Amino acid sequence: MLKRKLVLEDGTIFIGKGFGSDKEISGEVVFNTGMTGYQEIISDPSYCGQIVTLTYPLIGNYGINRDDFETVAPFINGLIVKEYSEYPSNFRSDESIDSFLKAHDIPGLSGIDTRKLTKVIRKAGTMRGYIADTEIPEEVLLKRLANTPVPHNQVKQISTTKPYIVPGRGHRIVLVDFGMKHGILRELTKRNCHVTVVPYNYPADSILRLKPDGIMLTNGPGDPVNVPEAIEMIQKVVPTIPIFGICLGHQLLALACGAQTEKMKFGHRGGNHPVKDLENGKTFLTSQNHGFAVNRASLENTDLVLTQIALNDNSVEGIKHRIYPAFSVQYHPESSPGPEDSNYLFDEFLSLIDNHVAKGEEEVYA
Incomplete structure (x- = not known):
C-alpha cells in the first residue's frame, strides 16, 4: 500500500497510506462526525471540491450498495479515514469503498489520526489541503496549493x-x-x-x-x-x-x-x-x-x-x-x-x- 501524506496550508503534515485512486488532489478539508452513512456522505453533491474527513474510526465495514446513493456520481475531491475495511460484510454490499473510489478516480488517505486532524480544523478553522506521495517535498506542495485557485462555480x-x-x-x-x-x-x-x-x-x-x-x-x-x-x-x-x-x-x-x-x-x-x-x-x-x-x-x-x-x-x-x-x-x-x-x-x-x-x-x- 502506497504511503501518502496530507499537507494543510498552515504547514501541518499527516502521513498515512493511500487507497482508492493514487492521483494528487487538493481541496478544502472538512470533517463529518456521523457514525454511519459514509456512502450518502461521499455521494452528497454539497461536498463538491472538498476533501472529507470522517471522524468515526472504521469506515467501509458494510461496503457500498446500489440503493444508498444521493447522486449518480460523487463530487468529493478526496476522503480521509482512520481505518477502512478491505473486506466489507453486509448482505447489501456490492463492492468495497476502495474499489468504489478507484472507479471514480477519488484518492483516499487512511492510517492517520483523524481526531488530531479534526482538532486542528476546529482550532484554526477550515483549511485547504493537498494529498500526494510522501516523496514530494512539503514546500513544493504548499506552493502548488497557494497557486491553486479557490473554486467559485461548484x-x-x-x-x-x-x-x-x-x-x-x-x-x-x-x-x-x-x-x-x-x-x-x-x-x-x-x-x-x-x-x-x-x-x-x-x-x-x-x-x-x-x-x-x-x-x-x-x-x-x-x-x-x-x-x-x-x-x-x-x-x-x-x-x-x-x-x-x-x-x-x-x-x-x-x-x-x-x-x-x-x-x-x-x-x-x-x-x-x-x-x-x-x-x-x-x-x-x-x-x-x-x-x-x-x-x-x-x-x-x-x-x-x-x-x-x-x-x-x-x-x-x-x-x-x-x-x-x-x-x-x-x-x-x-x-x-x-x-x-x-x-x-x-x-x-x-x-x-x-x-x-x-x-x-x-x-x-x-
Whole structure:
C-alpha cells in the first residue's frame, strides 16, 4: 500500500497510506462526525471540491450498495479515514469503498489520526489541503496549493443542465437543482408530487410558465453569493409561489430577502446536531452539511422571522417570511443519512401550498 501524506496550508503534515485512486488532489478539508452513512456522505453533491474527513474510526465495514446513493456520481475531491475495511460484510454490499473510489478516480488517505486532524480544523478553522506521495517535498506542495485557485462555480458544475420531469398526480413542484440530494426527490415523490427539476440558473419567467404549486430550493455546495442568478429568480417568485428552501436554498432565500450570509469557522457536518424550534419550544436532532450560515443580526431589517436555532452555537437554522408563503431550514429534513425527526417539514410545505391556494380562492370569490 502506497504511503501518502496530507499537507494543510498552515504547514501541518499527516502521513498515512493511500487507497482508492493514487492521483494528487487538493481541496478544502472538512470533517463529518456521523457514525454511519459514509456512502450518502461521499455521494452528497454539497461536498463538491472538498476533501472529507470522517471522524468515526472504521469506515467501509458494510461496503457500498446500489440503493444508498444521493447522486449518480460523487463530487468529493478526496476522503480521509482512520481505518477502512478491505473486506466489507453486509448482505447489501456490492463492492468495497476502495474499489468504489478507484472507479471514480477519488484518492483516499487512511492510517492517520483523524481526531488530531479534526482538532486542528476546529482550532484554526477550515483549511485547504493537498494529498500526494510522501516523496514530494512539503514546500513544493504548499506552493502548488497557494497557486491553486479557490473554486467559485461548484453549483454550475453539478446542477442539471436541462429540465426533466418526475411525474406524479399530486402537487406540482418545481425543484431548483443547486446540487440536489436524491433524498429530497424521494420525499416529494413519496407524497405523489409531480416534480419538475430545473437548472440552478433557470429564470423566474420560465418557472412561472410551468405554473407550479410550490418551489423547492435544494441543497448545494459553496458560497451562496456565487449564485446571483438564483437570488434574482427568488426575488421575483417569492411574492406569488410558496417556497421551501433547504441548506444552500435556505441561504439563497435569506439573501433574496435582504439578509446576509457568512462563512463559518469549520461548519456543521454530521447527523447529530440539535436544533430548537422557537415557535413550539421543541428540540430535535438534525443532519447537517454546510460551511456558510445566515447572519442572525442581518435578519432584523428584513421581513424574515427567525424560527429555529442551533443549540450548539445559536446559529440560524430556520426562517420564514412575515408576508409571503416562504420558509427554509439550514439542515436536511430528508436526512440520508441521519435522524428523521424533521421529516414532517415536507408535509408542512404541502400544507402551506394548500393554504395558499385556499386563500387565493377566497379572494377570488370574495
